[in-house]
Amino acid sequence: KKDFHGALRESQEATRLAPNDSETHRTLGRILDFSGEVVSAIGELRRAIELEPRRAELHDDLGTVLVQKSDPQSAAAEFSEALRLQPDFAQAHFHLGVLRYQEKFMEEAAQHLQTAVQLNSADPGGHYYFAQVLKGKGETDAAIRELQDCVALKPAYPDAQNSLGLLLQHSGEVEQAIKAFRQAVKLQPENPDAHNNLGLAFLQTGDGSGAIAEFQTAVHLRPDDSGYQGNLGAAYLQVADFDTAISEFEGALKLSPQDATLHYDLGLALKLKDKLPEAVAELHQAAELDPGQADVHYTLGVTLWQQGDFAAAAEEFRAAIHAKPDYAEAYYTLGTVLKQEGELQDAAAALREAIRLQPDSAGTHTTLATVLRQLGDAQGAAAESRAGMEIAKQKTGDQAALFATNSGRRLRNTGDIEGAISQFHAAISSSPNYAAAHFELGVALRQQGKSEEAQEEFRKAAELDPRLTPPPSRKK
Incomplete structure (x- = not known):
């Protein structure tokens, strides 16, 4: 701090002694910007530009300060002027590209950031932001390549490691994602999101114990986050520790009582503990909070079926199908329930739709064969039975x-x-x-x-x- 104040005094003295030297005003502007005196910094940089209006780097410097002042329009004008004066100015392309990315102008952002990377391929920041734009445009593979270039240049770049991990995870490369998330956690051990992302990746690979450790750390770092606690419950569910899972879900619901997913997860845990009435209550709550969740209705239907309430179960399967019209398993289970209820025509219709959606399900063909046989359609039953046997074979x-x-x-x-x-x-x-x-x-x-x-x-x-x-x- 002492050195900074000394530098400020020296720079102010330099501008007093050389008031027409653009570089002294530029240096003072940068020091003022560093100290948070943005308005004064802008004034010094504008004076530098008045003295040498054709210096591209001065316009770029002013643009970066104007961004901090939340004046993106003026900042963009300065970056553009820098590029007019020096079209191959990598830093100005980078700054304008980042600004356009923040403004959601993806095409223009992509053009400038790609140019910045081409002009200065050794800048990890260019690769990072170009990757964010590519991700926003849905070009996942290209975004992964840019992030890999970024972390190769600068391994200690936690945001890049985390972003790379997420893209790899969504692309199915979970083991590689875990490596990236481990790096992010190593670089930012106090970042709960990093631990949560690593925990989710562990959960995806079936490493429930690893996931538990990461979620526990995330909860410790941010105890008021119901999402982290819910994920911890899911990890305990994966290792079949149902009692602890129930406890974690209940704790998460105290933080977010209107969270349909948490009610669903708690209902699932209770169902696995054979506490069916309590499970039904939680699943009903989840369905009321989010009627469009097909899996909630399906699981509630299965639970009601287990309780012997066939009519209510069928209604839930129909609700699941309404929420997700291509839900083959819901059609199959609905057909099975209707068969047990003796509603054979409706059962056959549901099973035929299940087969249309998922023709390679041997069990569905076999069940339809049974229904058709009960309806007196021996020929149809034989055909479905053969189809089921062929698929199984x-x-x-x-x-x-x-x-x-x-x-x-x-x-x-x-x-x-x-x-x-x-x-x-x-x-x-x-x-x-x-x-x-x-x-x-x-x-x-x-x-x-x-x-x-x-x-x-x-x-x-x-x-x-x-x-x-x-x-x-x-x-x-």
């Missing part, structure tokens, strides 16, 4: 094919190509349309030098799954 074959393909991969990795090929053929025998087996067989055949046979397997794999493309051939 196919799924069994797919499971066998998956096992054989994984076994073949392991053998190939140990150098046993013949053994691997045998396993891949076994997989194809179990499930002729199992794309991964054809693809892996192609890889193994190529390793044996059987190029034509390999290409044929790659062709079959691509027909079955266009995402599978042959790996590049090794150069001899």
